[in-house]
Amino acid sequence: MASVSRKRPGNGSGDMLPNKSRKPEKGDVYSSTDNLTKGTRVIVSVIESEKAIENEKYQCNGEKFTVVYKLWRENTVSDETEEFEVYGHEKIKEITKYLKENGDSIMKKHSNLEMIRASRFRIKRNKAKKKKAVSEPCIAIYCSYKGVVPVGEEAFPKEFDGFATDVREGFFHLHGNYDICANSKDQLDPLRMGASISRENGGDGHGTLGGFVQLNDGEIEFITCAHVLHSADEMLRNASNLQYPVVQPSVWYEGSQRCGNVFKSVFPSSAIVDGVSVDAAVVKLTNRIPRKALLADLTTARLKRLGFSRSLLPKFCCGKIRSGEESQDHSNEGVLKCGMVSGLTLGKLVEGEIFARYRNIALSDDQQRVSTTYMSQLVIRGIQNVPFSEKGDSGALVFQYSDLNDLRCIGMIVGGGGGLSFATPISSVLEALSVTLMDF
Structure with missing residues (x-):
């Protein structure tokens, strides 16, 4: 006062x-x-x-x-x-x-x-x-x-x-990893959306820390794609009860350290919510728990190219979402995501959904190749001749916006093809995992 x-x-x-x-x-x-x-x-x-x-x-x-x-x-x-x-x-x-x-x-x-x-x-x-x-x-x-x-x-x-x-x-600011240019492939404390993650051992690849969620007990966790943390064979067998240590950054980079454990996973061959195939996992955090929904890899050059700045940053803190149908009703708005590989990119939602077959998931016991269908996925195209997502961005949350201070989450990057990116509607992801996005 x-x-x-x-x-x-x-x-x-x-x-x-x-x-x-x-x-x-x-x-x-x-x-x-x-x-x-x-x-x-x-x-x-x-x-x-x-x-x-x-x-x-x-x-x-x-x-x-x-x-x-x-x-x-x-x-x-x-x-x-x-x-x-x-x-x-x-x-x-x-x-x-x-x-x-x-x-x-x-x-x-x-x-x-x-x-x-x-x-x-x-x-x-x-x-x-x-x-x-x-x-x-x-x-x-x-x-x-x-x-x-x-x-x-x-x-x-x-x-x-x-x-x-x-x-x-003026104010005093600590210049730890709250600095906007924190690299997704560095060890981040606290964790950020867009950070590099992987299984501690035994995984086939790495991907992106999507966003922070709450379980029924109120604890803060994060979500990503199941295929980031599970092998093709585990996905084929619907091995949803396997709980592995998760590291950030991924094992591909120096400084890799545990940040949590896989808690629940759902796979597209069996998790169908409102006609949407869901490939997702939730990770229970053990340390480096955030107090803000910050993004990684907001380099000065990238911000300038996209028309942003340190004083004009996209912010997501309130946990607001849109269903797939609602997002189509706002297709005139801009779309953005922050992925581990391509960082912050802009795009536009393409009208309609896509049904995509992913082949050669694994060999079955009788040595036959097996495929699965990703049903009712959102379609996004990049702008400025820049792809909206690349390999390694799986798990990144996708936001619609008309105001950078009012982002609405609409999906989670799962893959792409034909020069387009595909995202699973976030409402289906959250329902399948029984979680809610964090309201910071």
Whole structure:
């Protein structure tokens, strides 16, 4: 809870949003402190999506609070350019020494202080109110939202014991495997959708960690295709009770380590749900359990090619799905998936379903070749002359979207042919495995 420290928030850190057609940017204020008098008590909510409720009110113990939303997106380029590096070296040493002695107490005194450091420049404004970085060593104070002060606390001072301060906005992020460019073939902790997986031993290949699900006991597990974790002979025999250790990345890559065990598998020759053949398995996790539904292999080059960026990423966290029929009703929307081999790709749903025969699964006891039919699979074509999926992407979840912050899962990649990709409708997969997609 905070109170307004001045009538105009942000000290220039962002605009109000009178023009709804303008693309939201970092620093935009949705329900702002504009027109609120100094000292007004508000609740500040820093968000990552522009889908906020404007002018929302919250009532507690008879008191009504205005909820102030701040759209936050991480800066990717530092303001510390080379032009400032030649100035103030001794002053920076003095400030650094001061912060070593007093930084902890300053942090405790100001609960909205995210970071504090010595900086070679300050942000100042000219007569036209335009910001400009000038060479002047100072203590840089980073908070989540300029313009408000936590109730019961004081505003940031203009100086600490003679050292000038400069209030900015920013957050501290750990740069472990939550970095968007985490490689699917690296050992990921926590696990991510699109990661490389395989059986620990005895398997015929490797594939993709599809998505995270819940069993009836509420534990977090993940799903993939059964043929990723079972041999052709096991699929022929419908050996659904075989429970193998699963590793990530797959045994084909360095750093392979157990992450769980096969819990339940269903095979296309026997698992038919609403006329759909299902080739799927659920893996019970033993470690590296995620708290978010993150994607692997979102390289900068790939994001740029697809028209995305670090601040415009596809997000799936709510567990929303569409049946095969519903997905056909939204065939005008875009389709995407993140696979272990081809990474993030875009496509379009092709009207109609496909029935495909997979030959030479295995030799039967009488040495006859056996085949099985994959019935009622979704058909997806790639765009920009790029295949939607490749060998090794089996298990990757497929999403429809009109808004990157509102992905709807429609299927799971199982194979392809004729330049097209095929996916099993997700509603049939979940029913066959008796699981639900995680709502993070």
